[in-house]
Amino acid sequence: MQSADLQLDWLRAFVAVVDAGSLTAAAPHVHRSQSALSMQLKKLEDAIGRPVLTRGPRHLELTVTGIELLGPARRMLELHTEALAILHGPEIAGRINLGVPDDYAASYLTPVLRSFATRHAGVEITLVCEQSTSLIPKVTRGELDLALISRDRPQRGTLLFREPLVWVGAAQHEAWRRNPLPVAIYESGSRARRDALAALTAQRRTHRVVYNSASLAGQLAAVESGLAVAALTRCSVPPGLQILGAKHELPALPSMEVAVLRSKASQRMPAVDAMHEQMLRTLRKAGD
Structure with a gap:
């Protein structure tokens, strides 16, 4: 290690980027611009003499050095927070x-x-x-x-x-080709259910509800087994399922x-x- 001094601002920037997954997402959490955050990381890596993060295909990834540093960095920031609490007032409980x-x-x-x-x-x-x-x-x-x-x-x-709603299906089953379209849907009263069924009705796409559930796991099981397609929030779609759209003759969906x-x-x-x-x-x- 080239320097014994690791400034808290550098460690705070490092932990924030790891937690958020990118410089862009981390910047608001530490109240700094993306360029300032990048500079903090560079200073940290210069002090250590080795990189702590590398850019992966989808997001930043920890190096071996970064993995070793992450735990101690979190503990140092926690101790700093404890010290401030002692000086400035009781801890929230x-x-x-x-x-x-x-x-x-x-x-x-x-x-x-x-x-x-x-x-x-x-x-x-x-x-x-x-x-x-x-x-x-x-x-x-x-x-x-x-x-x-x-x-x-x-x-x-x-x-x-706002979280987009998307149609999802299992590519190997191609349930979207069936007529009427089999649909797995959220529970009665949910906004996602209402919007998905309204979009199909507006498109005049013949459909039938084959699975009702408030459970995300249940809907995913229905899709993965080829029983139906489903309208899900985009953040909940697992890698193994396919997001469907106009080329599958399915209507656009609004965001939640x-x-x-x-x-x-x-x-x-x-x-x-x-x-x-x-x-x-x-x-x-x-x-x-």
Whole structure:
């Protein structure tokens, strides 16, 4: 190693890029431009004398040195956070009841929880994974403090971003060639179900619902077995399935408005305030 000094800003930039998957995605989290973030990484690599990240086919990938550094870097940042908490006030504690649909959990909630845990290790989180049709009334009743939801109507919660809906199928089965079109669909009352069926009706595509489920895993099983095609959020499509479109004679689908919804009962709860702020900071897209 060429230098014994590893500045916290360099390590913070490194961890942020690893967690976000790219310089572009990481920049807002550390309140720096992409070019400034790139410069921080270069200074870190110059100090170490070896690269910590390489550009892969889809995103940045850790080198062997990067893998070795990641754990100690996280611990150093956690200790820094603890030191600031000691100097500037007590650590936030408490419990949060948080809801998220299955299809958003891995792609969107994971970076939120990772960043939150680094800053607020004393908060206990109870996670409920259900579809938005179930989560929304639970937030309204105060059974959940916060939920990441697909909006069922305009102005519900605080808009974070828009998630495309796409048709998916298994290439080896070509269920999209059948007439009527067999469809696996979300539960009654869901916005995704309503939009998908409306698009097929508007196209005058003959179809029949062969599988109803609020479970993402169940819909994926129906598609993978060749039973049907499905309309899913793009973030939930696994690599083995094919995204379908106009060349498969399927209509375009609208995007889902993804929002964070907070219960009235959770107002003035510091732990929930912190989680709400973390969700906005991590997930909100410019222009929405």
